[in-house]
Amino acid sequence: MRTLVIGDIHSGLKALQQLLQKAAVTKEDHLIFLGDYVDGWSEAVETINFLIELKKTHNCTFIRGNHDELCLNWLKTKEHNDTWVLHGGVSTKKSYADVDDTTKSEHMDFLESLENYYLDTSDRLFLHAGFTNLKGVDYEYFSKSFYWDRTLWELALAVDRSLSKEDNRYPHRLLLYKEIYIGHTPVTRIGKTEPHNAANVFNIDTGAAFKGPLSMLDIDTKEVWQSDPVASFYPTEKGRN
Numbered sequence: 001m002r003t004l005v006i007g008d009i010h011s012g013l014k015a016l017q018q019l020l021q022k023a024a025v026t027k028e029d030h031l032i033f034l035g036d037y038v039d040g041w042s043e044a045v046e047t048i049n050f051l052i053e054l055k056k057t058h059n060c061t062f063i064r065g066n067h068d069e070l071c072l073n074w075l076k077t078k079e080h081n082d083t084w085v086l087h088g089g090v091s092t093k094k095s096y097a098d099v100d101d102t103t104k105s106e107h108m109d110f111l112e113s114l115e116n117y118y119l120d121t122s123d124r125l126f127l128h129a130g131f132t133n134l135k136g137v138d139y140e141y142f143s144k145s146f147y148w149d150r151t152l153w154e155l156a157l158a159v160d161r162s163l164s165k166e167d168n169r170y171p172h173r174l175l176l177y178k179e180i181y182i183g184h185t186p187v188t189r190i191g192k193t194e195p196h197n198a199a200n201v202f203n204i205d206t207g208a209a210f211k212g213p214l215s216m217l218d219i220d221t222k223e224v225w226q227s228d229p230v231a232s233f234y235p236t237e238k239g240r241n
């Protein structure tokens with residue numbers, strides 16, 4: 001059985017379907033989705049429908065992303081959130097325009113069911129963004145950190161490689177888990193196009209909401225699969241720019 005971790009999808013369903021084919025995903029595989037299923041390309045509703053169906057036939061773990069939480073809040077309250085609309089919410093709102101209440105309620109159930117983090121039996125942690133508590137995720141004070149934090153990734157990138165793990169200046173947060181898998185901050189910001197590893201943190205977000213591809217990584221072999229740039233599936237759209 002493979003454990004395959006998948007980065008931020010941002011409504012790019014066609015890229016996800018291509019990726020699942022490329023990696024020849026079977027029902028034996030454990031798929032861990034790192035969140036941000038919506039906000040970006042035009043297929044927010046279709047993406048959630050697809051994931052709900054996939055959950056019925058495959059072994060899936062769905063992590064909560066900040067965009068999933070924003071979308072859920074909008075579905076629940078109907079309240080307009082300027083920041084959300086600016087960061088991909090506009091395409092999600094459009095996607096839901098003609099959707100019936102039964103479907104909306106199924107989607108709200110799906111979005112409610114997302115997990116803030118998943119820790120496997122080999123001490124590998126999966127979450128959308130990060131955590132701040134030096135004792136680990138069980139002690140996190142603000143659960144929003146799990147899907148908003150950028151300091152864990154920033155820390156991993158900044159760790160002085162000459163510092164040994166035994167040195168008491170080594171960041172404690174990076175010693176708590178064997179490996180940490182995140183999305184949230186596209187690696188394109190540091191000029192990368194493939195999932196990037198820094199210290200024990202693996203960032204799988206390759207900017208699918210923007211110009212990048214969607215990526216998947218086998219956590220045991222570290223083999224990587226990528227879709228075509230997601231923008232190429234939606235040639236008339238701008239994504240999140």
Ligand SMILES: [Mn+2]
Nearest residue numbers: 008036183184
């Ligand atoms: Mn994202």
